[in-house]
Amino acid sequence: MQIKCGTDIIEIARIKETIEDTDGAFLKRVYTESEIAYCEAKKKMKYQHYAARFAAKEATFKAISGFFAPYEITWKDIEVTNDKNGRPRLELIRKTNPKPRKHRHKPISLQRIRHRQCYPIVPVK
Numbered sequence: 001m002q003i004k005c006g007t008d009i010i011e012i013a014r015i016k017e018t019i020e021d022t023d024g025a026f027l028k029r030v031y032t033e034s035e036i037a038y039c040e041a042k043k044k045m046k047y048q049h050y051a052a053r054f055a056a057k058e059a060t061f062k063a064i065s066g067f068f069a070p071y072e073i074t075w076k077d078i079e080v081t082n083d084k085n086g087r088p089r090l091e092l093i094r095k096t097n098p099k100p101r102k103h104r105h106k107p108i109s110l111q112r113i114r115h116r117q118c119y120p121i122v123p124v125k
Helices: 012-021 025-030 033-040 041-069
Strands: 006-009 078-082 088-092 115-118 120-123
Touching: 006 041, 012 025, 012 041, 033 041, 033 078, 041 078, 041 088, 078 115
Parallel strands: none
Antiparallel strands: 006 120, 078 088, 115 120
């Protein structure tokens, strides 16, 4: 088994601008309903949380893309949730694939999602 690592960083302002400029189309394409509800509940800090979840999804694509060929993975196949203690984790949910899967994936715990002024930083391993 190969172990890969993915990391991503994105400007919070870029995510905010994209969300505002696309009238919700970006949100619907990238985030699950529960991710949107979580971020919207953060009020003034919601764009930090959207950016962090985007970075987590992008890092996941980088880490697992070779494992799922020839299947296409979409943004909504990866969901960032929180465990009962509030720690972030990734779930591979394959909502967009109509074929049943042989294997269900266990949630992947994230060490942390860091918010640094303008950038969230998310390592996935």
